[in-house]
Amino acid sequence: MPDVLLEHSLTHAIVETIAEPLLVLDSAFNVIGANPAFYRHFEVEPAETLDRSVYSLGNGQWNMPALRHLLGDVLNKDHRISEFRVEHMFQSIGKRIMLLNASLMCRGGEGDTILLAIDDITEAESLRFALEGQVDFDDKLIDSIREGILILGWDLRIHRANLSFYEQFRVEKSETEGRFIWELGNGQWDIPELRRLLETILPDENVFDDFMIEHNFETIGLRTMLLNGRRLDHTNLILLAIRDITQQRQQEFRQKALMGELQHRVKNILGKVRSMAVQTRKRHRNLDAFFEAFDGRLAALARTQEWLVTTPSGAVELREIVIGELEAGGAELGVNFTADGPVVCLSPRDAQTMGMTIHELTTNAAKYGALKVEKGRIEIGWSVKRKEGGDHLIFCWREYGVKIENFAPVRGFGTEVIERSLAYMLGGSARLTFTPDGADYRLEFPLPQSNSGKQYGPVA
Structure with missing residues (x-):
């Protein structure tokens, strides 16, 4: 008898000290025992619990179909059931997610007893759901970043990478996760500067920002990256963000080159304007006459600049210059002038010079030549000939319908420009002659060889 009492006392003590809620039921599912954890957790009193049917507890809140099914199986079939999941809304404590563990104990003449342990996993499930949500959020956040992202362990093995990394560097997930970063792309990421960052700087400093690396990858070529x-x-991880600035750097170089070219052009233009002003002033004592001549030459220069700016390639067709300058001087194509020749694209330097040449020829024709008389006409033609050293442009200007004895030419600044200055600037030669019925101008100069991808000279 003392042994029985001792065993009962020990069992009671164990039940009392168990942290999870515990119920002891008889074969009719009446509560014959409960531990303090049950009373605390479900906010009930012993008087409301003991000697009552488990289904009547809490004003019938425990009358759950899932619990009835569980207890019936314990008595009739399995004798033991583990982690039976039940979700239930209690009036007093709200929704609870529970894992029920039930075991049938036979006590001989005293009848069968069911031990029901209740593991409330509501908070754990809430934390798990929150954690899964956070992980899902982190995954989607990382994948939405445009920069390539690598998450490494402290051993520099890759835990994961985002979509931008896979797309930018053309590697597969199966070839990335679990590998050392140096092994990526058959060793293409074994970069000395990157090794120094990850193995030396990061362990000491815990951070590095905007470290620029240039590397030539076998699959995607030269890349400039900011790391x-x-x-x-707290997680023994390394976050490595890789921003590919290759296109940005190329754009910066292009912009710098364009700015350099623009500065060079502006300098040349200002030099030409100054030269035009000085030379025009020498030939004109009257301010009005100076202004008229200077304004025309300045307008011709401006027209050429407009063609250069609006042409993406930076080259201008000779035909555009010829027609544009003559029409600006009042001539009409097919009426008092013709223009015939192959498609020839001129470099910015040559285009400016040819614009000034044709402007001076047009001005002379308007003052003294074919554009001054009603029946005058101008035939303009050009061709390209292959000579030693490259292609040469042959440009011809022939005026008809004007009697030279009546309109004696004046060799002023314009004549000097088209015979000497402009020919010299083009690196060629020019000759202006007068015939009984007009004037004849021939200009020849070499077309430059482009080494920048722009097409100058004749175009097929």
């Missing part, structure tokens, strides 16, 4: 790294001490 940002963070050592995450």
